[in-house]
Amino acid sequence: MSTTPSTPPRRIVAAVxxxxxxxxxxxxxxxxxxxxxxxIVLANVVHELASxxxxxxxxxxxELQESxxxxxxxxxxxxxxxxxxxxxxxxxVVLLVGxxxxxxLDLTMQEDAVLLVMGTHSGSKPExxxxxxxxxxxxxxxxxxxxLVPPE
Amino acid sequence: xxxxxxxxxxxxxxxxxxxxxxxxxxxLAAVGPTAELAKKLNARVLLLTVVCxxxxxxxxxxxxxxxxxxxxxxxxxxxxxxxxxLHRVAEGMREHLAAEDVEEVVLRGECPDAVIASxxxxxxxxxxxxxxxxxxxxxxxxxxxxxEQVIRRSNIPVIVxxxxx
Numbered sequence: 001m002s003t004t005p006s007t008p009p010r011r012i013v014a015a016v017x018x019x020x021x022x023x024x025x026x027x028x029x030x031x032x033x034x035x036x037x038x039x040i041v042l043a044n045v046v047h048e049l050a051s052x053x054x055x056x057x058x059x060x061x062x063e064l065q066e067s068x069x070x071x072x073x074x075x076x077x078x079x080x081x082x083x084x085x086x087x088x089x090x091x092x093v094v095l096l097v098g099x100x101x102x103x104x105l106d107l108t109m110q111e112d113a114v115l116l117v118m119g120t121h122s123g124s125k126p127e128x129x130x131x132x133x134x135x136x137x138x139x140x141x142x143x144x145x146x147x148l149v150p151p152e
Numbered sequence: 153x154x155x156x157x158x159x160x161x162x163x164x165x166x167x168x169x170x171x172x173x174x175x176x177x178x179x180l181a182a183v184g185p186t187a188e189l190a191k192k193l194n195a196r197v198l199l200l201t202v203v204c205x206x207x208x209x210x211x212x213x214x215x216x217x218x219x220x221x222x223x224x225x226x227x228x229x230x231x232x233x234x235x236x237x238l239h240r241v242a243e244g245m246r247e248h249l250a251a252e253d254v255e256e257v258v259l260r261g262e263c264p265d266a267v268i269a270s271x272x273x274x275x276x277x278x279x280x281x282x283x284x285x286x287x288x289x290x291x292x293x294x295x296x297x298x299x300e301q302v303i304r305r306s307n308i309p310v311i312v313x314x315x316x317x
Contacts, residue, residue: 028309035192035193036192120303120304120310135303136300139284139299139303139312140284142284142312142314143314144314145185145312145313145314146311146312146314147279147309147310147311147312148303148309148310148312149309150306150307150308150309
């Protein structure tokens with residue numbers, strides 16, 4: 001009996017910052033995953049706090065880092081449960097630690113992603129506009145297609 | 153972007169993708185992938201080129217030690233050139249999509265990004281497709297300025313296709 005080699009699944013990386021804008025990103029990513037018959041890698045990047053010297057906190061940096069990663073993971077899984085029906089949208093969640101734009105670019109390359117879906121910004125504040133943001137760095141350097149989703 | 157129903161189902165209202173190009177080789181990076189997406193979405197493609205006709209401020213003539221008359225562009229000629237270039241792109245797309253599913257539009261305006269965002273809004277487009285760099289983008293270093301401004305202005309998703317090195 002001959003076997004045909006299976007084609008690796010197409011992957012879409014959906015990058016969220018866990019703000020309210022993340023819901024629209026997940027929604028759009030799910031639609032594209034169905035269209036492209038792709039699986040979703042839902043990702044969030046937690047800043048590495050040890051690099052943020054001079055931040056006052058009642059906790060130790062390690063405690064705070066652990067807390068952020070634990071809560072980030074829980075929120076990611078919650079988003080995935082809400083938006084991705086496992087029967088129709090295969091997915092997994094990935095929590096990364098580091099510089100968001102760099103980690104996301106690495107992830108798209110590791111996953112050989114056909115598409116990266118991410119928000120343009122999380123709100124209307126001037127400091128969250130596209131220029132200078134994580135999204136801009138990603139678009140500047142991405143080797144895959146990037147779908148930028150504005151907040152509703 | 154919300155697909156109320158399966159866009160590939162017959163009878164479903166046709167979606168529109170606005171694909172912008174300035175005719176440069178770099179901007180054409182978006183053409184092939186957009187045609188593929190349009191097929192999967194059963195969408196129509198509105199090909200759009202906006203010729204910038206922003207006038208040089210009159211104050212420039214007064215403040216500069218030389219005449220700027222030589223900078224006056226023949227915008228009508230640029231529009232005609234853009235129409236020809238866009239038609240070539242459209243013909244290429246019609247090899248993959250039904251002829252009536254590819255629309256060609258050349259507009260002129262002082263602010264191309266605003267025109268692109270407006271057209272997409274008026275046509276209720278699913279998304280705007282564009283290459284990461286057009287004619288004015290500094291290739292491989294920074295995202296093109298028009299692309300960036302469209303992303304800033306747009307209320308609908310924008311898909312950016314990277315330009316090959």
